[in-house]
Amino acid sequence: MNALLSLSEALRLTVSSETNRTHKSNFGQFMTPAATAGFMASLLDLDQPNIALLDPGAGLGALTCAVVDRWQQVRAKRSQLTAVAHELDDDLRQHLAATLPE
Numbered sequence: 605m606n607a608l609l610s611l612s613e614a615l616r617l618t619v620s621s622e623t624n625r626t627h628k629s630n631f632g633q634f635m636t637p638a639a640t641a642g643f644m645a646s647l648l649d650l651d652q653p654n655i656a657l658l659d660p661g662a663g664l665g666a667l668t669c670a671v672v673d674r675w676q677q678v679r680a681k682r683s684q685l686t687a688v689a690h691e692l693d694d695d696l697r698q699h700l701a702a703t704l705p706e
């Protein structure tokens with residue numbers, strides 16, 4: 605597993621077990637496992653000069669992390685990736701900010 609995705613996966617396992625069911629249900633917090641996020645990222649053509657990624661309802665950032673990790677492997681020279689992640693839950697947003705580099 606790649607660097608960022610490993611971080612979000614570790615958070616998924618701990619944060620999920622510490623969050624009560626009602627809160628998860630109210631926010632629709634069912635996080636994508638790393639294997640699925642990695643597979644989804646593998647379906648994208650990331651060998652592009654400019655990529656803009658919007659991750660609405662980012663949770664712990666698995667999808668963005670998977671894309672950034674994969675982009676780092678396959679990117680063209682001077683390629684740029686801009687990712688914008690939105691998350692409603694203050695607690696998750698703090699984890700997200702710590703995981704995703706600015």
Ligand SMILES: C[S@@+](CC[C@H](N)C(=O)[O-])C[C@H]1O[C@@H](n2cnc3c(N)ncnc32)[C@H](O)[C@@H]1O
Nearest residue numbers: 631632633634635636661662663666691692693
């Ligand atoms: C199904 S989870 C998916 C999380 C992440 N994308 C993943 O695949 O692991 C949806 C996330 O959207 C967040 N969310 C719900 N409503 C939102 C809103 N209006 N704006 C931003 N985030 C929202 C929830 O807190 C939750 O973390």
